[in-house]
Amino acid sequence: MESNLIWITGLAGSGKTTIGKAVYETLKNKYVNTVFLDGDHFREITGQLSSHTREGRMIVAMQIARMCKFLTDQKINVVCSTISLFKEVHEFNRANNSKYYEFYIHCDMDELIRRDQKQLYTKALKKEIENVVGVDIAFDKPANCDLEIDNTQQNNLEKKVSSIINLIK
Numbered sequence: 001m002e003s004n005l006i007w008i009t010g011l012a013g014s015g016k017t018t019i020g021k022a023v024y025e026t027l028k029n030k031y032v033n034t035v036f037l038d039g040d041h042f043r044e045i046t047g048q049l050s051s052h053t054r055e056g057r058m059i060v061a062m063q064i065a066r067m068c069k070f071l072t073d074q075k076i077n078v079v080c081s082t083i084s085l086f087k088e089v090h091e092f093n094r095a096n097n098s099k100y101y102e103f104y105i106h107c108d109m110d111e112l113i114r115r116d117q118k119q120l121y122t123k124a125l126k127k128e129i130e131n132v133v134g135v136d137i138a139f140d141k142p143a144n145c146d147l148e149i150d151n152t153q154q155n156n157l158e159k160k161v162s163s164i165i166n167l168i169k
Helices: 016-030 038-047 054-073 087-096 109-115 118-125 157-168
Strands: 005-010 034-038 077-082 102-106 148-149
Touching: 005 016, 005 054, 005 087, 005 157, 016 034, 016 102, 016 157, 034 038, 034 054, 038 054, 038 077, 054 077, 054 087, 087 102, 102 157, 109 118, 118 148, 148 157
Parallel strands: 005 077, 005 102, 034 077, 102 148
Antiparallel strands: none
């Protein structure tokens, strides 16, 4: 049995973690060998807390992708929610995981700024901080994702989760 890598990506505040956790809970009910991996938690666990430059983000993104490959090789389904909006990471995942599913969570920038609990976008737009993806770090919107989900309105979570689950069955 091959395991799935469900890669849920989007900008900070787009709702990828909320959707990812809900997908994980749904899958975990059916497949015990399922884990949830979040980019922020990965940074915390590995101690990669300081470097948020494009280069630093790329290093962490590739570490996350390699960890997911390690887990899927051991027959563990992985639901991963991470910014990791770099085409090199998406290409690595596709080349190294035969059951790779990529979901892009879109949210309008005005809404991201409104949701901005950490004040990332606000501070970046005021030039108080640097290295914020979507402001001063360009991102690669996934060109070949399996599904783009508009999460500008934080509604219909069950429907969004169902659309992901239906694609990976």
